[in-house]
Amino acid sequence: MPHHWTADDLFTFLTEQAGLPPEDHPADLDVTFEDIGLDSLAYLQLSAEVADRFGVELPGEMPPGFTLNQILATVNDALGAPEPV
Numbered sequence: 467m468p469h470h471w472t473a474d475d476l477f478t479f480l481t482e483q484a485g486l487p488p489e490d491h492p493a494d495l496d497v498t499f500e501d502i503g504l505d506s507l508a509y510l511q512l513s514a515e516v517a518d519r520f521g522v523e524l525p526g527e528m529p530p531g532f533t534l535n536q537i538l539a540t541v542n543d544a545l546g547a548p549e550p551v
Contacts, residue, residue, distance in 0.1 A: 471520070471541045476534060479515060484508035495535035499528065516541055 473495060480486040484504055492502055499509055509528040516522050522544040524537065 470545065471538060473534070473538060476538060479512060480504070480508070483511055483515065492534070495538065496533050498531060498533055502534075512537070520545060 477486075477488075477491050480502075481488055481491075485508075486502060486504060490502060499505065506528055509524075513524040513526075516524055520541060522541050524540060525532070
């Protein structure tokens with residue numbers, strides 16, 4: 467099992483599974499799904515992927531203002547991964 471989930475891993479998922487074009491990847495992870503044009507269905511897909519891959523449960527419904535940075539932190543905190551440098 468991976469010990470750390472990276473922004474690149476998240477963007478790979480968002481591109482391959484949620485249809486986010488690579489040119490629309492944000493430079494700043496303090497954005498929400500809505501900010502990058504993704505909906506709650508994409509979040510549900512991500513939640514299922516995270517649960518299957520890592521055994522980590524994200525909130526059942528996307529919390530208002532839940533950023534990509536917070537998603538990564540939630541997964542990595544549950545995995546006990548150190549903060550990236």
